[in-house]
Amino acid sequence: MKKLLIIFLGLSILACEDDINVELPNAEPVIAFDAWIYRKAEKQTIRITRTNTYFDGTEPEGISGASVAVVDGEGTIFPFNEESPGVYSWLPANAADSFGTVGQTYFLDVLIDGKQYGSVSKMGRVPEIDSITWRFEEGRFGDDDSYYAEFWARDFEGMGDAYWIKSWKNGVYSNRPTEINISYDGAFSPDGNADGLTFIQPIRDGINPFDLDENDEFIPPFVEPGEDSIYVEINSITPEAWFFWVQVIEQTDRPGGFGELFASSLANVESNIVSEDGEQVVGFFCVSAVKGLGRRFTEDAIREKPE
Amino acid sequence: MRKFLLLLAAIPLLISAQEKYTVNGYVKDAANGEALIGATVLIQELGTGNITNVYGFYSITLPPGNYTIEFRYLGFVTQAKDISLSQNMRVDVELGEEQTQLQEVVVTARAEDENVTSTEMSVAEIDIQTVRKMPAILGEVDIIKSLQLLPGVSSVGEGASGFNVRGGSVGQNLILLDEAPVYNSSHLLGFFSVFNPDAVKDMKLYKGAIPAQFGGRLASILDIRMKEGNNKELEVNGGIGTVFSRIAVEAPIKKEKSSFIIAARRSYADILARPFVEELRNGAALNFYDLTLKTNYEFSDKNQIFLSGYFGQDNFKFDAQQGFSWGNRTATVRWNHLFNDRLFSNFTFFFSDYEYNLEFGDTSRDKFKWNSDINTLALKPQFTYFIDQRNELTFGGEVFSYTFEPARATGVSDGDVIDLSLPDRKAIESAVYINNDQKINDKLSLQYGLRFSYFALIGEGNKFILGDTIPGRRRPIEDIIEVDKGETIATHHGWEPRLSLRYQINRSTSVKASYNRMLQYIHLISNTTASNPLDVWTPSSNNLKPQVGQQWAMGLFKNLNNNKYETSVEFYYRETDRQLEYINGADLLINEALEADLLAGIGRAYGMELYVKKLTGRLNGWVSYTLGRTELQTTGINQGDWYPTRYDQTHNFKVTAFYEFNDRWSISSTFSYLSGTPTTFPTHRYEVQGITIPHNSNDSRNNVRLPDYHRLDFSVTKKGRAIRKDGSPRKNRDELVFTVYNIYNRANPFSIYFWQGQDRVDAGALADTRATQVSIFASFIPSITYNFKF
DSSP: OHHHHHHHHHHTTSOEEEEEOOOOOOOOOOEEEEEEEESSSSOEEEEEEEOEETTOOSOOOBOOSOEEEEEETTOOEEEEEEEETTEEEEOOSSTTOOSOOTTOEEEEEEEETTEEEEEEEEOOOOOOOOEEEEEEEOOOTTOOOEEEEEEEOBOOSSSOOEEEEEEEETTEEOOSGGGOEEEETTBSSSTTOOOSOBOOHHHHHTTSOOEEOTTSOEEOSBOSSSSOEEEEEEEEEOHHHHHHHHHHHHHHOOOOGGGGGGOBOOOOOOOSOEETTOOOOEEEEEEEOEEEEEEEOOGGGEEEOOO | OHHHHHHHHHHHHHHOOSOOEEEEEEEEETTTOOBOTTOEEEETTTTEEEEOOTTSEEEEEEOSEEEEEEEEOTTBOOEEEEEEESSOEEOOEEEOBOOSGGGGGOOOOSOTTHHHHSSOOSEEEOOHHHHHHSOOGGGOOOHHHHHTTSTTEEOSSTTOSSOEETTOOGGGEEEEETTEEOSOOEEGGGTEESOOGGGEEEEEEEOSSOOTTOOSOSSEEEEEEEOOOOSSSOEEEEEEOSSEEEEEEEEEEETTTEEEEEEEEEEOHHHHHTTTOHHHHTTOEEEEEEEEEEEEEEEETTEEEEEEEEEEEEEEESSSSOEEEEEEEEEEEEEEEESSSSEEEEEEEEEEEEEEEEEEEEETTEEEEEEEEEEEEEEEEEEEEEOSSSEEEEEEEEEEEEEEEEEEEEEEETTEEEEOOOOOEEEEEEEEEEEEEEEOSSSEEEEEEEEEEEEEEESSEEEEEEOOOSTTSOOOEEEEEEEOTTSEEEEEEEEEEEEEEEEEEETTEEEEEEEEEEEEOEEEEOOBSSOOTTOEEEEOOSSSOOEEEEEEEEEEEEEETTTTEEEEEEEEEEEEEEEEEEOTTOOOSSOTTGGGGEEEEEEEEEEEEEEEEEOSSSEEEEEEEEEEEEEEEOTTSGGGSOEEOTTOOSEEEEEEEEEEOSSSEEEEEEEEEEOOOEEOOOOEEEEETTEEEEEOTTOOSSOEEOOOEEEEEEEEEEEOOSBOTTSOBOSOEEEEEEEEESTTOOOOOOEEEEEOOSSOOOTTOOOOOEEEEEESSOSOEEEEEEEEEO
């Protein structure tokens, strides 16, 4: 799809974009949860805040005094204690312990001013990353030549495995909306019933940062072997979390320019957190198992060299 | 069948006591033999008459006597013929163009007072000659963009594909090219329409009061007729524009019996760029083209056959293996047959196909390939029975066979092949109709009709049984029933009554009113601002019910100053049921259970259309104004309250003007002022794992209006000399057209979007959110086009 985007960029010679000041409709803030728990031997955090108005880039107001816990299907309670307003955390008892078990179901249980909020998530399985390689591609239509990193891993047999792939180039997390890289059974989506595949090429390629310079020209992610490195993580996510990211991509990864002709209407992303009285809240709860692998871009990591 | 028709033909003979005879025939253009559509045939002694149909045919039945028949067509010399009617007569005429300096400034090509006297209302027509003179973006004459200068017709914004009629969506328009539906009317994602103006003879947009012979879409019917081809002599038209180069060749095959036209257009920027861009020499492509072919043969006075074909394609390829392409193909065979003097028939058989291809991956180990297609085969018999001077009966039927191929897709990942294909779906749509055009008396005329349509989705295929959920969310699949080949998955049917009436207050004034009910069985699935080439058409099923539309319209029509000015005001109210909406995050491509992501809403649209047109003189043109509202109500969207559609425009004001200085220089200009369309703004933001997500706490849809849109375009035409130095007329004609689009350089907003900016957000920091306004054509665009004819 990035390539389609490039067509739109190419057509955008006549189009123009301006950042503008607009007045937003008035509305009441709602409670937002950022409750993504990873199976890692480190502190896990849940943030509960009140939404800021859209252009307000200050720290949102944290909701203090809530009782926050994650409970597994066997009744084990993982308490999350407030460390600063709205920030609740859990620390493993032993430094080597990770949160949770693959296949286990987890319930989020939050009490704010006596009102209960809850959600559920199942920790899915996650495959090992075999290797990371680089591939040379000649620049086209004026773009520079580039190397692209690819990770090699295979989806499990059996349908319904969803993954969120994160990557860091030289320690910098690729966190732009354009760089959100998710997969369903190794492919883009459940459509077509893919299963047990090596992750498809656009997802393998999705670990490369997508940087544009000040003239909106594409910056090659890797130029030549040397000191650059990449670190890749596969996080197992629930099918609901996969759908959450699909919606987030639609709302945040805006094509701009002519691409706006084919953008969909702004709409709210569904939350999987419910309140006892049906109060509208936003955010997501998910428990992910994680596998990671890092690699320095050396000559022997190149799979396809320039001709 | 034939016996039945003969029997039917005999009925009026049996019931009419007085002996009567019929005069009929064809009215054609003397210069090239093209049938004249909508020419007036007037019996002077009686002050009444008829209008030629789309094949140029007329038939009038009268008591015996001596009459003078007048044949009129605006821009042509009126011809009068004296006849002595004592038996059935055939009178074919050819009208010559008026040889005045102003012949090119004819604004309409029909009877002068047709606007007032016809029962027809809610019709938008522009003569193709007029379309050619209007300033067009990049100088490329475009019939669909031209229609948008008429009242009641709008679009979601510049560059958007398709058009909206009286608050209808793009997918609610039926575009017919020589009776075959065209599923995607755009080249280059929406910037140009797919119809070559050199091959188009006539077009008519029905916005309401849709006759019973048409159906299948709720909002409008755009009936485009191709030229038949000059049957007298060779004619070549062509031109070089900024985007396209064009050529059209027409000539007789057998003089006055048979002719053909071949018209082709192609974008040529890629050819010019080829020496400089290596990729273009290695398989990359960026081009679009279309080819139109038509031929006809007149076997006898009573039989004529037309064959027409269209082929259009857009190609965008990064290299020989990767890219994106789409195109329409249509083929039509028509047979006009006169059963007798009063029973005219036409049998149409057509094929129409729309297909797109998407291909990515430059190695055989990693690839993705997707092809989607909709094709239609259809048979349409239609009969017009000219019963008497007061009644003209049209009846017939249609049978469509659809094949939907939503996805023939394969993916290859590291050598493993997966088949992503979805099963094809087959459906039959059929209809029968009858319509009578009746003149009750000199003042009152009626057109009433009834259509019955039927639709069946046929196996083999999966029938999805969906469960209920919170409105606005994906519905769960409770069961999948496999339906065998040939068995029905779902059927739908309905009655579609149509009625219009005209009451003539005086010679130059009439009031008209109409009602129509329409059913739409196939749906364009599109949840983006503008429709795009990947949008699929999907059939009604057990879950997806047909869309239903009703429209009431009323209008006052008045011509002033001896038909020099045409004016009208129309009011309309439309109601639609089961209009499509989509859940948030709807998965519309390669999704077999697509229906689970669709919502059904109700719609209403109402408005007023004002139209003033000056038909003659050096300065002519029209002013169009529409005041309108179009809204939807869908459970699960906007908290269940009414919300405006993305293409709702309160005010839509347009002026089109032409001025001819002399026989060589002329100018034209268009101005548009359109209210901003609605869009959705967020109210809040929140962060999940470092991504800033916009949120609308009011859960409202289309809650804000974009700034207003206005634009002025201008063009100057310089014609080559018409006469040689020695005074004899030149056969070869040419012209240069200079166009400036958006002359005062306004960056009109197309949309405003909200995002966190291009900069990477540091760990722990918060994004600098912003609103960005997009303008599609943000600057003035000059262009030059050269046209020739010989």
